[in-house]
Amino acid sequence: MEQTRVPHVVLLPYPAYGHIKPMLTLAELFSHAGFRVTFVNTEQYHDRLLGNNDVTGFYKRFPNFRFTSIPDGLPPDNPRFGIYIKDWFCSDKPVSKLAFLQLLMSPGLLPTCIISDSIMSFTIDVAEELNIPIITFRPYSAHCSWSDFHFSKLAEEGELPVTNENFDKPVKCIPGLENFFRNRDLPSICRDGGPDDPILQTFIRDTSATTRASALVINTFNEIEGPIISKLGSRLTKIYTVGPLHALLKSRIQEDSAESSPPESNNCVLSKEDRSCMTWLDSQPSRSVLYVSFGSFIKLGREQILEFWHGMVNSGKRFLWVIRSDLIDGEPGVGPVPVELDQGTKERGCIVSWAPQEEVLAHQAIGGFLTHSGWNSTLESLVAGVPMICWPQIGDQQVNSRCVSEIWKIGLDMKDTCDRSTIENLARDLMDNKRDKIMESTVQIAKMARDAVKEGGSSYRNLEKLIEDIRSMAFKA
Structure with a gap:
């Protein structure tokens, strides 16, 4: 009988807390499933994560897990905020791209697949060069993801930039959002410049690049975004909705734990907590x-x-x-x-x-x-x-x-x-x-979210399918 290979997944988030946290949760779920996991941050966030967490204890819980880093190519004293990171964001990130390529070519590191933040599209170039399957990850809602796919259309129709004068104009050119969204409800990038704005063009480029990946993972669940997820399916080969990830991780660990106390919360702490x-x-x-x-x-x-x-x-x-x-x-x-x-x-x-x-x-x-x-x-x-x-x-x-x-x-x-x-x-x-009226909806949606991550729930099943599909990649390798 042919020996089953242990899948090895390399994950690379965009260097921001809101991107790192959900991807780390996804990485923990893979490790919990028995995968080898390599989690790659830029050096500055790698140092912050290791400095604020009990990494030794983390490795005991997830022995097949490894944290590593690549440079971002910015000077050490760059604050990596706002205008200071704009040029890096809008570039093809040559230093990071080369470092990521070299990392993947290290002895024993070649992965079963790469899971990369969708706005780190240089990873798709690297994956194609090395013939490694790549899945993109969006830590946003499906509604935001669907909006991103229409930036070019918004620009073509003269809707950008969004200004005070057209804030309350209804959005007409994004199917599914016509009855709910005004210009002021579009992603903030739509306010920052016209069609030639370099950040807008970078988002357009990165969003388009996701169609080259084999699949997309989104931190959401079908019960609240089903119609928009279906529309995304017209642009993408395969979509796995596996959210809310923090609740899914707790559900999976509780399922396998004999302890009555709830599991620890997500371990991505980039600042010391005041308890x-x-x-x-x-x-x-x-x-x-x-x-x-x-x-x-x-x-x-x-x-x-x-x-x-x-x-x-x-x-x-x-x-x-x-x-x-x-x-x-x-x-x-x-x-x-x-x-x-x-x-x-x-x-x-x-x-x-x-x-x-x-x-x-x-x-x-x-x-x-x-x-x-x-x-x-x-x-x-x-x-x-x-x-x-x-x-x-x-x-x-x-x-x-x-x-x-x-x-x-x-x-x-x-x-x-x-x-x-x-x-x-x-x-x-x-x-x-207005508490009673709002709480009625809040209680209903909270139940939907909790049901989605339970065994048999939509996100639980989608994670199982994602794990199964990555295992099949390892078997074929």
Whole structure:
């Protein structure tokens, strides 16, 4: 009998927390299935990940797992944010491309297949050169992915760039979104420049390149995005919807664990967590706290911080707020705090530099989430059954906030506004005035998400199919 080969998967995320986290979860699922896994970050994120995690303990749980890195070619002192990374993003990333090629050619490393972030399309060139199967991964919603495929059409019809003057014009040239989306709900890249904008052209190039891959993996589930997933199927050979990934990982590990306690949350920690907030939450009434976090990437101005702060204090609601040390653009901290905000926070608030978000959202004291609408945060809130106030800023966040408010009806959208009165009123609406209506949809969709990742659920079955298909690649190799 021919000996079965152990599949070896090499995964490469785009260097940003919101991309690394879900792909690491997918990598853990492969390792849990018995695959060899090599997880490749750029050097800076590799160092941050290893510096903030118990890697020895991780390797004990996943002995066939290996972390490694490639350079991005940027100077060491480059902050890798905003305009500083624009040129790298818009290039074909020659240093990273060569390093990735050399890595794959290392003795004993040649993989069964590559799984690469869809906006790292140079990996498709490398895979084709080495004749290795490649699957692309999108850490976004299907709605955002479908929008990306229509950037060229939007440009051709003169809809770009989106400006204040045409914000509320209905989207007409993206099938399936006509009745729900306005221009302001399109990905933020549509606001940044005209048809010749280099970042827009890079997205068009990378999105087109995904059609050369053998399949696409998306961190979503059929029950909330089925019609749009079907439309994506007209452009792509094969699609595996396997989300919400963080919940699927917990489901798979619980299934095989004899322990009654829940498994650990995702191990992708790029900043130290302040767990004192969990003790504070334990002392708060059920569903009384508004959790506020704008993710790992967004920057705010000091005036915006103060508007949010006044709005939350004036609402009279309890709040847990994540204020990163680098949250304020160009400043090391929030600066002087008005007396009324300091007093209101002491009475009803808790501020930390980083929080264990999945645990926070699952806590019984949490009644709502004021979020930047990143897709990871959206899915985590959705699974936990926590309604949202959405304040999107970049990337796919505009798309996600519209889906939350108008399609799934599990929250409120405050995009393109930032004033204390709006924040105060929406906090009260979410926590009191409109809570019953929003919670009805929130509870239904939370159940759909949890069912999707259980044995027999749609995402569970799709992961099984993905694992089976990769195993067949190893058998043929």
